[in-house]
Amino acid sequence: MFWLCGGITFILLCHGAALPPPCDSEIYCTGELLRQVQMAKLFDDNKVFVDMKLIAKPDTVLDAFSKLTERFPNGTVPLIDIQKFVNTYFVNSGKEFEPWSPPDWHDKPKLLAKISDPKLRIWAEKLHGLWKSLGRKVTNDVKDNPQMYSMIYCPYPGIVPGGRFTEFYYWDSYWVINGLILSEMMETAKGMIQNFLHMVERYGFVPNGGRIYYERRSQPPFLPLMVESYYQATKDVEFLRKALPLLENEYRFWMENRSIDVEVNSVKHVMNRYYVQVGQPRPESYTHDAELAEGLPAEAQEKLWTELKAAAESGWDFSSRWYINNLGKNSGSFRDTRTSYIVPVDLNALICRNEHVLANFHRILGDEERALVYDNAVSARLKAIESVLWDSKKGAWFDYNLLNRTRNYAFYPTNLSPLWARCFSQPEMGDQAVQYLRGSGGLNYANGVPTSLSQSGQQWDMPNAWPPLQHMLIEGLSQLDSVDSKDLASDLAQKWIQTNWLAYDKYDAMFEKYDVSGDGKPGGGGEYKVQLGFGWTNGVALQLLDQYGNKLRSGAVVLGPGLPIGLIYSLVIAIFFHVSFC
Numbered sequence: 304m305f306w307l308c309g310g311i312t313f314i315l316l317c318h319g320a321a322l323p324p325p326c327d328s329e330i331y332c333t334g335e336l337l338r339q340v341q342m343a344k345l346f347d348d349n350k351v352f353v354d355m356k357l358i359a360k361p362d363t364v365l366d367a368f369s370k371l372t373e374r375f376p377n378g379t380v381p382l383i384d385i386q387k388f389v390n391t392y393f394v395n396s397g398k399e400f401e402p403w404s405p406p407d408w409h410d411k412p413k414l415l416a417k418i419s420d421p422k423l424r425i426w427a428e429k430l431h432g433l434w435k436s437l438g439r440k441v442t443n444d445v446k447d448n449p450q451m452y453s454m455i456y457c458p459y460p461g462i463v464p465g466g467r468f469t470e471f472y473y474w475d476s477y478w479v480i481n482g483l484i485l486s487e488m489m490e491t492a493k494g495m496i497q498n499f500l501h502m503v504e505r506y507g508f509v510p511n512g513g514r515i516y517y518e519r520r521s522q523p524p525f526l527p528l529m530v531e532s533y534y535q536a537t538k539d540v541e542f543l544r545k546a547l548p549l550l551e552n553e554y555r556f557w558m559e560n561r562s563i564d565v566e567v568n569s570v571k572h573v574m575n576r577y578y579v580q581v582g583q584p585r586p587e588s589y590t591h592d593a594e595l596a597e598g599l600p601a602e603a604q605e606k607l608w609t610e611l612k613a614a615a616e617s618g619w620d621f622s623s624r625w626y627i628n629n630l631g632k633n634s635g636s637f638r639d640t641r642t643s644y645i646v647p648v649d650l651n652a653l654i655c656r657n658e659h660v661l662a663n664f665h666r667i668l669g670d671e672e673r674a675l676v677y678d679n680a681v682s683a684r685l686k687a688i689e690s691v692l693w694d695s696k697k698g699a700w701f702d703y704n705l706l707n708r709t710r711n712y713a714f715y716p717t718n719l720s721p722l723w724a725r726c727f728s729q730p731e732m733g734d735q736a737v738q739y740l741r742g743s744g745g746l747n748y749a750n751g752v753p754t755s756l757s758q759s760g761q762q763w764d765m766p767n768a769w770p771p772l773q774h775m776l777i778e779g780l781s782q783l784d785s786v787d788s789k790d791l792a793s794d795l796a797q798k799w800i801q802t803n804w805l806a807y808d809k810y811d812a813m814f815e816k817y818d819v820s821g822d823g824k825p826g827g828g829g830e831y832k833v834q835l836g837f838g839w840t841n842g843v844a845l846q847l848l849d850q851y852g853n854k855l856r857s858g859a860v861v862l863g864p865g866l867p868i869g870l871i872y873s874l875v876i877a878i879f880f881h882v883s884f885c
Contacts, residue, residue, distance in 0.1 A: 326515045329365055330357070331453040332586055335378075336368045341589035343385045348831055350467055350587040352389070353516055354396035357451045364392045396469065399454040403440035405462075407490045414485045414845065417852035426804055426857075427848050430841045431486050433813065437462045437838060438491075439469065455513045458501060459494030464815070465836015470513030471498060473522035474618050475839045478771060480529050482842030484536045485849050493542070496529050503549045508556040511616060516586040520579045520616040523650060524557055526550060527657040530664075540667065547664050554661065557654060565646060565691050565703065572687035574703075575650050578643045579612035591830055595637060613642035617650070618771075621829065622763035624702070624715060624755060631707035637761070646703040648692050649717035649775075655684040655726035685728055688721060698735030714743045714756050716772040722779030733783040737791065740780075748819035750802040752776060752795065762829030766820045770843040773799045777847070796851045803844050804857055813840045 326332035331353050341349050357364060371388060372378040380388070412431060418424040440460035445452050454470060462479050464472055476495055483492040502509045509526055511517035530546050533539070561578050564571045582605035584592030592611055596604040614620045625642040628635035662677035692700040694710060699718045701710035719736050721727045745752045751768030758765050773795065780792035805823030806814060815837040816826030825833045848855065 326518045328361070328453075328515060330361055331514075332516050333583060334365075335372070336365065337586060337589065338593075339372075339380055340385060340389060341584075341586075342593065343380075343382050344590060345382075345386055345389060348467060349589050349591070350831075351396070352393070353453050353586045354469070354514070355389075355393040355453075356396065356398045358392050358394055361450050367392065399442055399445050399452050400439050400469075401442045403438050403460045404435050405438050405460075405488055405491045407488045408435055409487065412485065412487045414849050414852075418848050418855070419853050420855060420857050422857040423800070423804065423848065423852075423855055426807060427845065429807070430482075430813070430844055433836075433841055434462055434483065434486060434488065434491070437465055437836060437841075439463050453514045453516060455502075455510065455515060455518075457498040457513060459498050461491065461495035461498060462838055463836075464834070464838040465813075466815070466834025467831060468512070468834065468836075471495070472512045472838075473499070473509045474525050474771070477525035477529055477532075478774065478839040478842035478846070480842070481532050482838075482845040484532060485845045489533075489537060492533055496526070496533055496546070499526050499529065500546055500549045503553045508553055508560075514587070519581045520612050521556075521561075522616060522618050523653055524553060524657060525653070526553055527660045527664075531660050534664075534667075543664060544668060547661075547668065550661060550664070554654075554657060563646070563705070565687070565705070567690050570690065572691055573683070574646050574687050574691060575654050576643060576646050576705075577613040577616040577650065579616050580609055581612055582606075582608045584608055585612060585615065588830055599638075607638065607640065610640045610642050614640055617642060617647065619754075619763040621761045622755065623757045623759040623761060624711075624713070624763065627704060627706055631704065633702075633704055633711040633713065637759075641706070644705045645711070646691060646705065647717070648688075648700045648702055648715075649720040651684065651688055651692065652700075652717075652720040652724035652726050655681060655688065655721070656724035658684060659725070681726075685726060688726060689728060693727075693732070695735075698732075698739040700736075714745050715754065716745065716752050716776045718743075719779055720775055722783065723775040724779075725782065730784070733788065734785060737780065737783070737785070737788045740791075746795075749798060750819045750822060750824070751799050751817060753819045760828050762816065762826065764828070766818045767816045767826035767828060768799075768802075768819045769816045769826075770799075770840045774843045774846060781850070793851060793854060796847045797855055800844065800847055800851075800855050801857070803840065813837045813844075815840060 330336055340352055346352060368388065371380055371384065375381065415424055415427055418427055438460060441454060441457050445454050446456040449456060457471065461471060462483065463469055464475050480492045480495055499509050506518065508521045509524070511520045511522050527550050530543065530550060534543050557575055562573050562575050565574050592608055596607050599607065614625050619625070621637065621640065625645060626635040626639040627633055627641040627644055628639050658677045658680040662674045662681065665674035665677065688700065691703050692710070694701055697712065700721050701712055701718055703710055719740060722733060722736055727733065740746065744756055751773055753765045754767050754769055754772060755764045763769070777792045777795050780788045780795070783789070802817050802823060803813065806817060806825060809823045812835045814825040815834045818824040818826050827833055
């Protein structure tokens with residue numbers, strides 16, 4: 304494909320393969336009924352309508368709506384009649400679930416004994432208890448009458464994020480599953496992984512979430528790491544043997560449909576990006592997308608909607624990270640979202656880690672030939688990441704802008720994600736990355752590392768801090784050999800646990816994100832209110848409590864770039880005595 308920007312013409316070489324057709328439901332995914340209901344703004348949240356169950360068959364509902372539109376000029380149905388229609392043919396969501404409580408839950412997992420601070424131990428016990436409230440089992444009626452629901456049938460019950468997110472979400476579930484394993488809920492964790500494998504079998508990839516309106520976009524591909532976590536906990540070789548072909552199918556999807564050739568210094572590198580070629584507003588955010596595109600030419604509207612879907616596929620929906628203005632620079636406004644023109648550091652680091660994992664799985668199963676295929680993929684990926692994304696002068700990795708062939712030097716925690724993925728070739732890169740982080744401004748907050756330093760109003764920007772980014776950063780730093788990086792990881796874990804604990808103490812709730820500028824303050828911004836629950840927040844907290852439980856303190860206040868006030872006090876006392884007795 305040829306693109307023109309700022310007078311510079313260049314080529315994007317795309318890899319692609321046949322995809323399943325997008326959801327064609329004229330009720331939940333596309334069509335005039337969806338448009339008129341959502342634009343009528345019957346509900347504060349567009350997701351409410353597309354999660355409702357039909358009372359009559361789809362053809363009956365569509366025929367009734369067609370006859371209704373014929374009664375009004377231009378086919379536009381008045382608000383009061385739209386409301387009556389919805390009340391007649393739809394019922395509030397929740398009908399797709401049956402009561403279920405995880406049978407493998409028990410009240411005293413070994414994790415609790417690792418936590419020294421009594422208040423944090425009691426809190427961890429409550430977090431462990433939250434799995435019961437977040438458990439969901441899809442009713443068999445969804446399987447038998449799928450046309451009546453937007454829900455995708457899952458054969459196994461599992462844990463959902465919480466709040467408005469009542470169905471499964473892909474990348475959220477990695478941290479949920481790790482938390483479940485620490486809670487010794489192996490069957491629940493296994494069932495969730497089996498649901499995702501079932502999705503790959505059905506679609507060739509894992510959808511963004513468990514609704515049919517998510518059928519043409521995915522999320523960061525964490526399924527191999529879910530299987531890895533489960534295998535490490537159980538050593539279940541037969542489960543691994545059954546899962547591996549499907550993991551390879553998903554890997555093939557990402558390499559065939561979400562990859563691009565990037566040429567640097569006359570060398571082409573195959574890298575991955577987020578790329579969803581489906582126009583029209585997102586059904587669950589229809590009004591938001593339609594109003595954002597108002598006034599644009601029809602072609603530009605469709606293009607914007609594809610880019611918004613690509614941003615949703617990234618999991619970062621939304622962020623100034625995806626903005627590219629008309630000059631090709633990484634700036635602009637929400638309308639300048641151009642996610643598919645960015646090669647993200649974290650996606651390529653994640654797929655690099657997946658390639659490591661797939662090679663290891665084949666070795667476990669005794670297939671050295673297949674293992675070597677993925678070893679070679681790792682080697683090629685390392686070269687690509689270090690040629691395209693690594694900046695030796697700045698000492699970190701940066702997203703690559705395909706439009707102007709430059710790196711985006713803005714700070715994001717993901718600039719260090721190759722540390723987490725163990726996807727870098729020289730040990731000194733780790734040391735450089737730690738120094739980059741210390742000078743980035745990202746450590747200047749007592750309540751976590753912000754998602755960016757940009758105040759855009761989007762939820763994946765300042766002042767919000769998100770659990771998965773905190774955990775990836777902490778895990779990456781903890782894996783380095785230096786004492787400095789390990790201490791920094793420990794300090795960041797203390798910051799994050801303190802933030803979560805303070806919020807729970809104040810609100811008796813866990814949130815999907817937190818505000819770095821206030822102790823225990825939930826995050827904000829974006830398209831919807833901050834959500835309670837919350838699956839991945841609980842999972843990350845349990846992982847940090849497991850790893851650092853003997854160090855973490857509920858009363859430790861953290862100041863500045865990673866220095867606990869207790870440490871500062873100890874240093875002052877030590878200096879005082881040293882001076883006094885010298």
